[in-house]
Every structure is written in structure tokens, then in C-alpha cells.
Amino acid sequence: MAEQTLLIGLCDGELDPRKYPSTFLTNKIGGKPDWSSAVTGQSPCCRLCSAPLAHVVQVYCPLQDSPYHRNLHLFACCQPGCSGTSGSWTVLRCQCPEALNQSSTPQVVVPSATDWCEGGDDHRQQSEDLQTGGRCFKISKSLACCHLSIRGEYERREGTAVWEGEEGGGGGGEKYEKAEARHRDAAFFRFMKAVSLCPQQILRYCRHSKPLFISKPPSKVSQAVPACGSCGEPRTFELQLMPALVSLLQRTDSSPEDELEFGTVLVYTCTNSCWTAGTNCPVEEIFVFKSDILI
Structure with missing residues (x-):
């Protein structure tokens, strides 16, 4: 088990995608998901209204002593009646052997699992231009998605x-x-x-630790989180989205009234981060959604 170090995610601005295209190794807010060459891209749908979900956040989060690249994609639905409910979110975990992508992405500097994205300025990858249409978010008052800088200093x-x-x-x-x-x-x-x-924080990462609850949690949180659907092992807390992210997001294919709202979103993932060699399908993880809205 890696050391439980709290890492904070901040919006770190837009950069020229023509010079630094994003890859699955990029931490970013909004835009289209970047899938590794070993994984078939997915377009999850809302469990409540069946509409395609929009991509919210992509996080590159390899684990210590693991031979795999690893990242999480968070998707959400903004349709009226869905936003603010648990069934409108989906979390997909993707992994691929480190050696598989070395030749195809030689320009990318891969952070080690022990210092994952700390000092993000030293090895940032850039965001892609947001394509018009499609189910995705852009940063408000902007034409592109945003680089997500992760720091662990406070x-x-x-x-x-x-x-x-x-x-x-x-x-x-x-x-x-x-x-x-x-x-x-x-x-x-x-x-x-x-x-x-740190009011501008939009993400908190601390695998195997406890989330920062916005309201009193259930007395037995661990029992409320289902086991991994793939291997049956327990899930552990990994990251949460924070209220400051809400004001940054704007849908590209809907009216201003269709907005994503939440207090905090808690993501729990498989303790073993199980992955079957040769698979090309992401593993669906789970989250406990706290619907409190901060005004």
C-alpha cells in the first residue's frame, strides 16, 4: 500500500494543443477522454434517462509497484432531473502495461507512482482543443478544456x-x-x-484514506460501498471532486440551464485495482454521491 499522501487538484490554464496534444497520461478537466491504445473507447449512458454522459475529468493515477499505466475517467449527465443524483455519474478505470505505450508516446514524461503528479509544472501535458458537438464539457468562458495540476504541499x-x-x-x-x-x-x-x-481546489486525491465529507456520513461507510464487480474485493476511497469545479464547467451542446451541480463526488475503486491481461474494456467503478449543494 502506498503512503497516504493528500494531493490537491487545481485548474492550471489552457495551453496550445497543437504543440502539446493530450494523451491518456494527461490530467485534465473537460474535453474528450483520451484512451490508451490498449483500451476501446467507451461512451457510457445515464442510468436514469439513457442519454450519453459527458466527460468531466480525466486523472492519470498509476499505483506504486504496478506494471500498469492507470487512469480514471469521470462522466456525468446534466439533463434536468438527473443532475445531482447518483445514477447520473459513471467512473471508468483503464489500465495498460507500461511497455505497451512506450514507443507510441516517447515525448511524454511519465510520473512515477510514488510522486504522482506532484510539482505538476515539471511534467505537465497539455489539453486538446474542444471539438464542437459531442458530449463533453469545456471550461466556462473558454474554447478549450483545462490542464489539471496536482500538488501535495499542504x-x-x-x-x-x-x-x-x-x-x-x-x-x-x-x-x-x-x-x-x-x-x-x-x-x-x-x-x-x-x-x-485552498478555495480553488477542484479535486482531492488520497487513495486508501478517508474522504472529506460535506455532511455527516453513514455510520458504516465501508459496508455501504459495494465490492468490486469484477473480482469481488472491497473498494477503497481514491478521490473526490470539489464544489469549485462546478463553476468551471459548461456544456458544449446544451443550453445554460443544463448545468452540473454537486457538493462533492466521492470515488471508490477496487482495492486490488484488478485488471485482466489482454482485456480492452474499462472497468466500471463506483462512487458515493453527496447531493448537498453549496450556495
């Missing part, structure tokens, strides 16, 4: 601030009421305190 500072903020408390005749209020709001308080240290 975990200690965030943790200290969150827990220091919970010190103290009331007393007197309202002690019980205040204690109850603190109990109800503790998860939301921690969420807002952590986000306040």
Missing part, C-alpha cells in the same frame, strides 16, 4: 487548521444545545475549514 497545514478550529466550546445553560449543534455540523465545519485554505 496536508499538514490543512489538518492543523481544521482541528484547531474545533477547539473551544460553550458552557452554561446552553451547553447541551451547543454540543448537539457542534455534533450535527462537525462534518460541514471540517469541510469548509479545509476548503477555505
Whole structure:
């Protein structure tokens, strides 16, 4: 198991796709998904309305001591009545042997699993121009998708601030009421305190750790997350999308009223990251969707 290091994703601007075309090794927001040569591209549909889903985020996330390239694609539906519900999201995990793509992408610098995308400026890949039409997102007020820069520099500072903020408390005749209020709001308080240290964060990555809940989670979260549908092993938390991402996304093929809204999206993946040699189909993972909307 790799060290549980919190990594933060930030929108890092648009770059010329003619010079730096994106690949499956690229971390990006919006645009079309980039599939490796070993995987057949997928166009998932909404479980609620059967409409094609739009591509939201692509994350390159290899695991320590693994012989595979590995990335996650998150798709969502923005149709009225679907946005804001669990069935309108799909997560696909893709893997391919590292040696398979070495000759076809020699210009790409591949980060190791131990320092995955830290210091993103050192080995960024660029975003592609967004093709008109199709099911995808673009960055608001822009003509392209955006590079997703991942950094891991503030975990200690965030943790200290969150827990220091919970010190103290009331007393007197309202002690019980205040204690109850603190109990109800503790998860939301921690969420807002952590986000306040880096309001522009749009993604948090920390595999095998715990997510930052926006509201009080179920008492037995691990039991609420189904096992992997491919190998039967438990799933583990890997990443979550943050509220700041909502304002960045805009559909390319719909009216402004069709918008994606969420408080946070929690992604859980197979603990073993199982993959059958020779397969060309992505593995569908699962997420626990928190429908709270931040105003």
C-alpha cells in the first residue's frame, strides 16, 4: 500500500494543443477522454434517462509497484432531473502495461507512482482543443478544456487548521444545545475549514484514506460501498471532486440551464485495482454521491 499522501487538484490554464496534444497520461478537466491504445473507447449512458454522459475529468493515477499505466475517467449527465443524483455519474478505470505505450508516446514524461503528479509544472501535458458537438464539457468562458495540476504541499497545514478550529466550546445553560449543534455540523465545519485554505481546489486525491465529507456520513461507510464487480474485493476511497469545479464547467451542446451541480463526488475503486491481461474494456467503478449543494 502506498503512503497516504493528500494531493490537491487545481485548474492550471489552457495551453496550445497543437504543440502539446493530450494523451491518456494527461490530467485534465473537460474535453474528450483520451484512451490508451490498449483500451476501446467507451461512451457510457445515464442510468436514469439513457442519454450519453459527458466527460468531466480525466486523472492519470498509476499505483506504486504496478506494471500498469492507470487512469480514471469521470462522466456525468446534466439533463434536468438527473443532475445531482447518483445514477447520473459513471467512473471508468483503464489500465495498460507500461511497455505497451512506450514507443507510441516517447515525448511524454511519465510520473512515477510514488510522486504522482506532484510539482505538476515539471511534467505537465497539455489539453486538446474542444471539438464542437459531442458530449463533453469545456471550461466556462473558454474554447478549450483545462490542464489539471496536482500538488501535495499542504496536508499538514490543512489538518492543523481544521482541528484547531474545533477547539473551544460553550458552557452554561446552553451547553447541551451547543454540543448537539457542534455534533450535527462537525462534518460541514471540517469541510469548509479545509476548503477555505485552498478555495480553488477542484479535486482531492488520497487513495486508501478517508474522504472529506460535506455532511455527516453513514455510520458504516465501508459496508455501504459495494465490492468490486469484477473480482469481488472491497473498494477503497481514491478521490473526490470539489464544489469549485462546478463553476468551471459548461456544456458544449446544451443550453445554460443544463448545468452540473454537486457538493462533492466521492470515488471508490477496487482495492486490488484488478485488471485482466489482454482485456480492452474499462472497468466500471463506483462512487458515493453527496447531493448537498453549496450556495
